[in-house]
Amino acid sequence: MDRKEFLKICGFSCLGVFGLSGMMQSCGTTHYASTNVQGNRLIVSKKEFEIIKNDTIRYRNHVVSKIEGINYPIIIYKNLNDTYSAFLLRCSHQGAELTVNGDVLTCSAHGSEFGKNGEVIQGPAEQQLTAFKVQTDAQNIYIQLS
């Protein structure tokens, strides 16, 4: 193997490693929150939205919760003025589980997309996502499951 061939192979290998690590970082952006169910309420600590790094607090704009007994995860968005909204990650078209891509929720079955308010951005789905009633206090978010 000559020098030029070696550099070419190393270059592609490095690109592959950097590309893979970049993909893994973007896949790692969804935070699965530790939650608690009491009666019909899902309780999420507001601290689940905090990212503490070097004594600085930043906030996630969403977390996801998987709950035993419910077939689909729930996404909780942090909105302006410390308000929150919560949606079932179930496509309103034919019920496939949605993938979270930041503020866009994507269905891999037939390509529907939903916004962070549960609205349809792209069909074939026509109905918005199932939304939950949300209440808060200073520490927690309370999501009414039924």
Ligand code: FES
């Ligand atoms: S089930 Fe989601 S687009 Fe069809």
